[in-house]
Amino acid sequence: MNPVPDELEPADEPWWTRAVVYQIYPRSFQDTNGDGIGDLPGILQRVDHLVELGVDVLWLSPIYRSPQDDNGYDISDYEDIDPAFGTLEDLDRLLEALHERGLKLVMDLVVNHTSDEHPWFVESQSSTDNPKRDWYWWRPAREGMEPGTPGAEPTNWGSFFSGPAWDHDEATGEYYLHLFSRKQPDLNWENPEVRRAVYRMMRWWLDRGVDGFRMDVINLISKTVGPDGSLPDVPAEDGRYGQPGVAAANGPRLHEFLQEMHREVFDGRRGGLLLVGETPGTTVEHGRLLTDPARHELDMVFTFEHVSLDHGPGGRFDVHPLDLRDLKATLGRWQAGLAEAGWNALYWDNHDQPRIVSRYGDDVAYRRESATMLAIVLHLHRGTPYIYQGEELGMTNAHFTSLEEYRDIESLRWADAERDRLSEEQLLGCLAAGSRDNARTPVQWDDTAQAGFTTGRPWIAVNPNHDTINAAAERADPDSVFHLYRRLVALRHEDPVVQRGDFHLLLPDDPHVYAFTRTLGDEQLLVLGSFSSDPQVAEVGPGWSDASLVIGNYTSPVATDGDRVALRSWEAVVLRRTVSG
Known part of the structure; x- marks a missing residue:
C-alpha cells in the first residue's frame, strides 16, 4: 500500500468516516451455557475475533427482556436484559472489555413498537380511560361494521408480517395497531408522554456507557394523521390489505421527532456516539435530510433499495435474478445524493437479509472469489461499512430442506398464508432464497458437531457446510475471505481516499x-x-x-x-x- 500524502490526512471529519461496524445477532453468535442460545458471556469470549478483524464498533441486535415473539424485537422491558442472554452485569463486563480494547458498543433501539407484554401496553389495554390508553394506537371498528368481523378494521393497512395491521381487543371492543406482529403494538409518538419516556430510557443507556443506537424502523414513528385523529386507508386491491408504509413511513412529524430526540438525549454528549437509523422505504431525498449534520437528526441511514432489487412482485419470497445495472444505478444514486450533505451506511448482510454470497454471488463454485469481490466493491464506496456476523467468513444461506427447520415469524406466517396456493416444494424454494433465517444460523467457529457455537442443541440448525466454512479454517488460510476483510478494514482506517x-x-x-x-x-x-x-x-x-x-x-x-x-x-x-x- 502506498503511503498517504500528508495533505490527504483526515482533518475534522467525524470519527465514523474512518470506522467499520460489526453487527452481532446475539442469539446465534456464541453460547456458553449449553442451552443452544447465544449469550453475552459468549460475545465476551469472542471479543478477540473482533479485535483481530480490526473493527471499531460492535452493534448488538436486541438483548432486552422480551417474550421473543420476533426474536427480541418485541421488548417488554427496555432497561433489563433477557435471561436468555444474561444479565446487566454481563453487559457491563462486555462494555468494559470492548472499551479497554478501543471498541465502541451500539445498542439496537426498538421504539416504533413494544411487546404487548410491556407494562405500558398492559396498562393501555386495561380500559378505554386508562391514562396510558393513548400511548398506543387504539381505534374503533370501521363505521357501520361489527367489531371483530373481516373488513371491520379501522383502516385497510396490512402488517409487514402478513394479514391486517389491526388486532381486535374483545375486552375493550377496540382495535390496536401493529405494523409487525400482533404482539408488537405500535407506540403513539404523537403523545409527548411517550416521547419523554423513550428519551429517559435512551439517556439511561448512555449513562450506563453505551456509545449510540441503531434505531429500528425509525422512519415509521410518525404516522399520517388527519385533523380529527383518523388514519387514512391506503391503495389496495379489492379484499386485500395495503402496504402500511404508504401512510406510516417518513410521516409529517418524523424530522420534528428526531430533532427533539437529539436535543433531549444527545446534546452535550455527542462526542464519540453513533446514531444510525433503519429506514425502509426512504428515498435519497429523505436520506439527505435525515443525515445532514446541520439538521441534527441521524449520522447515517440504512436504505433497502439495493437489497430489494432481486424481489419480484410478490416481495422477498419472490426472488428474481439481479440485474447488475440496477444495482449500480441504485447505489450510485445514493452516493451522488449524499455527497454534499449526509452519509451512507454501507451493507450487504444483516439479520433480516439472506446471505449476500448466495444472493448476488456464487456460493458453490466461486464462494471465496464472489464473497471477496462483493466485499471489495461495497467497502470501497463512500460511507461507513457494516459487517454482519459470519459475512467475514463467507457464510452462505441455510440450505434448509424442511419447513420444520425454519424459526422466523415472517417466514412461517408467509408460508401459512401461501399453503393453499403453493406446493411444499415451492414453499421451500421461496424460503431458501428469501427467509431471514438464512442470516440467523449459528456462527461457524470450527468443524465440530455444532460448529463450536454450543455444546447443546442450537435454537436453529447449524449450516451443514460448517465442516469446511468456519472461522478456524478461514484464519488458517492467508487467502481466505476473513483475511481479505481484515485488509479492507485496515484500508478504511488508513486511506483518506477510501474514507472521503x-x-x-x-x-x-x-x-x-x-x-x-x-x-x-x-x-x-x-x-x-x-x-x-x-x-x-x-x-x-x-x-x-x-x-x-x-x-x-x-x-x-x-x-x-x-x-x-x-x-x-x-x-x-x-x-x-x-x-x-
Whole structure:
C-alpha cells in the first residue's frame, strides 16, 4: 500500500468516516451455557475475533427482556436484559472489555413498537380511560361494521408480517395497531408522554456507557394523521390489505421527532456516539435530510433499495435474478445524493437479509472469489461499512430442506398464508432464497458437531457446510475471505481516499462489471468488480496501465492492457494513480 500524502490526512471529519461496524445477532453468535442460545458471556469470549478483524464498533441486535415473539424485537422491558442472554452485569463486563480494547458498543433501539407484554401496553389495554390508553394506537371498528368481523378494521393497512395491521381487543371492543406482529403494538409518538419516556430510557443507556443506537424502523414513528385523529386507508386491491408504509413511513412529524430526540438525549454528549437509523422505504431525498449534520437528526441511514432489487412482485419470497445495472444505478444514486450533505451506511448482510454470497454471488463454485469481490466493491464506496456476523467468513444461506427447520415469524406466517396456493416444494424454494433465517444460523467457529457455537442443541440448525466454512479454517488460510476483510478494514482506517474521496460511477450499462473511481486531491482509485463466472474485459480509459495495485482478491497480478483491464471469474481489483487538475 502506498503511503498517504500528508495533505490527504483526515482533518475534522467525524470519527465514523474512518470506522467499520460489526453487527452481532446475539442469539446465534456464541453460547456458553449449553442451552443452544447465544449469550453475552459468549460475545465476551469472542471479543478477540473482533479485535483481530480490526473493527471499531460492535452493534448488538436486541438483548432486552422480551417474550421473543420476533426474536427480541418485541421488548417488554427496555432497561433489563433477557435471561436468555444474561444479565446487566454481563453487559457491563462486555462494555468494559470492548472499551479497554478501543471498541465502541451500539445498542439496537426498538421504539416504533413494544411487546404487548410491556407494562405500558398492559396498562393501555386495561380500559378505554386508562391514562396510558393513548400511548398506543387504539381505534374503533370501521363505521357501520361489527367489531371483530373481516373488513371491520379501522383502516385497510396490512402488517409487514402478513394479514391486517389491526388486532381486535374483545375486552375493550377496540382495535390496536401493529405494523409487525400482533404482539408488537405500535407506540403513539404523537403523545409527548411517550416521547419523554423513550428519551429517559435512551439517556439511561448512555449513562450506563453505551456509545449510540441503531434505531429500528425509525422512519415509521410518525404516522399520517388527519385533523380529527383518523388514519387514512391506503391503495389496495379489492379484499386485500395495503402496504402500511404508504401512510406510516417518513410521516409529517418524523424530522420534528428526531430533532427533539437529539436535543433531549444527545446534546452535550455527542462526542464519540453513533446514531444510525433503519429506514425502509426512504428515498435519497429523505436520506439527505435525515443525515445532514446541520439538521441534527441521524449520522447515517440504512436504505433497502439495493437489497430489494432481486424481489419480484410478490416481495422477498419472490426472488428474481439481479440485474447488475440496477444495482449500480441504485447505489450510485445514493452516493451522488449524499455527497454534499449526509452519509451512507454501507451493507450487504444483516439479520433480516439472506446471505449476500448466495444472493448476488456464487456460493458453490466461486464462494471465496464472489464473497471477496462483493466485499471489495461495497467497502470501497463512500460511507461507513457494516459487517454482519459470519459475512467475514463467507457464510452462505441455510440450505434448509424442511419447513420444520425454519424459526422466523415472517417466514412461517408467509408460508401459512401461501399453503393453499403453493406446493411444499415451492414453499421451500421461496424460503431458501428469501427467509431471514438464512442470516440467523449459528456462527461457524470450527468443524465440530455444532460448529463450536454450543455444546447443546442450537435454537436453529447449524449450516451443514460448517465442516469446511468456519472461522478456524478461514484464519488458517492467508487467502481466505476473513483475511481479505481484515485488509479492507485496515484500508478504511488508513486511506483518506477510501474514507472521503468523491465517487464517480463508470460503465453504467455494463451487465457484468461494477466500476467506479474514488478521487481526493490528486489521488484516484479505480474499483472494478466482476459479477460473473466468465472472464470479462473492462474498458476503463487511458492512464491505468502503470497504476499500483491497492487490493485484489486474486494472488496473481491483474492484467491491464492500455485502456482495458481483464478480469477473471468474480475478480475485484482496486488500482491507484496520481491525476492532475
